[in-house]
Amino acid sequence: MRHGALTPFHAELSCDSCGQLPEPPRSRLTLANVAAMLPIELLVHALVVQTDLSYPVKVLILTVTATVLVIWVAEPSATRLLRRWLHGPALHRRKNLHRAHSLWRARTILADRPGALERITHALSCLDINILSIHVHPVRDGVLDEFVLATPGGLTEQDLLDALVAGGGSSPRVVRTTPIALVDGQTRALSLAARIAGNPSELPLAVADLLSAEIVSEPGQHPVQGHAADGTLLKIPTAWHQPIIFARPGNPFTPAESARAHRLAELAEIVELSQTKAA
Template identity: 65%
Template sequence: MKPNKRTSITAELSCEVCGEMPEAPKARVTVAQIAVMLPIELLVHAIVVETQLPYLAKVLLLTVTATVLVIWVAEPSAARILQRWIHAPALRHRRKLDSAPALWRARTVLRDQPGSLQRITHSLARMNINILSIHVHPMDGAVMDEFVLSAPGHLGEQELLTALDDGGGRDSHVWPTTALAMADGQTKALSLAARIADNPDELPLAVAELLSAKIIAPEPEGPAAGARAAVGPSTTLLKIPTAWHGPLLFSRPDEPFTPAESARAHRLAELAEILAHTRRGSRP
């Protein structure tokens, strides 16, 4: 069974909230209505002219018949039959948006052996996915690769996960991202270090910004269960001990912390602690 064109166009262009179609260009609507109305008008005129009715009756009959046909036949037919042509500019614009590359962050665990990275890059290339950046995090007997990917707009999360798994990855995760993901992690950490140097009390906010994580307030009975300083590929809770603030807890449920991120956060905490002690010691 062939798909209904009207349904497909409506699905592409209709508003998700109100269900209305975008306003079509008036010139195209006018041309479409003329294209549908003209044959009807000619046919009605040809039939009425051949009748033996009085002239006034012919005019009245033509007027009423043409009006009814335009309202009940021509306009709905134009909207239905020529809908794709009427909305062609909006369709082209929507398809350009749909085909525009989308940015994704991806993490996957690979075997620490020659050729592993080559296999996964070939798997991504087969789907026309471009690797914009890559960071490698060593692990026990494996490596966790973190990518920023540019993928065709029609690809979704499942297709990306399939490409990573086909390339030999495991424990793969992908998240939509923006161009901000291209910012170098080390550069961002240095910028936040300068912020902490100016005010060590900014440590919690700086670490939260560095990790794009949420600060968790400590509970009265102690740190949240399961929090730990060392992180693995599935850890989404990070604890950073400090001497004067107490343990700082950070959560990022949708994206596990990497060892490199944990190390940067701990170094920022050490810097803040050193600066805080130095300033306290320099006070008279």
């Protein structure tokens, strides 16, 4: 295969942004490596043990030969031959995504007690809704569950809201979304951190991107007076002596989201101070 050509498998599963395959589950990767290494280990031992070499030489040959064969033959072969099985969960998730008529991001507050999540997932499954991802944020009144949902055709926003309430959720909110909502959270945060490290002035745009919020006030602008009691305003300090204020009407910021924004602000401040000292 020529360099850079995409096989049907790669085209089906590789990331649209970076072109890389997702990391397979550790348990499947371990089983695949064991299945590939065991025959090689048995064959090498059978060939070496029956020779007349001294015991230390046999141990050395077994160690070096088995290690080289495992690294250069077994692991690459297992990854190549069993790749559909290794990436089976990701393939299943991608197929569900492509079959979905609509994608929604949903948020609702649940009581922090056993069985609460089970009830709401059951209510969603009754409408043939597939949960593609879920994140849980501790809040004052319980836990805020955030879902990315794939829904069949015909379901409306009100249907989703009713299902969330029927499952025990309160203050439900749903908005349409795109496959980008499924981008790995750690990768996205690291990309934004790298963006800020390269240019600290990108902080307002990076935080707005991270939290899907709008910038209300930047350093150098007239600050917004007051605060939102419903938690839809977020203020983060900066190295420029004036805070940046973000708003997300109808969708309060969680403590975890606030912490992420503050960590990015700290990174921008560190880079800005370092550049000032260097100058």
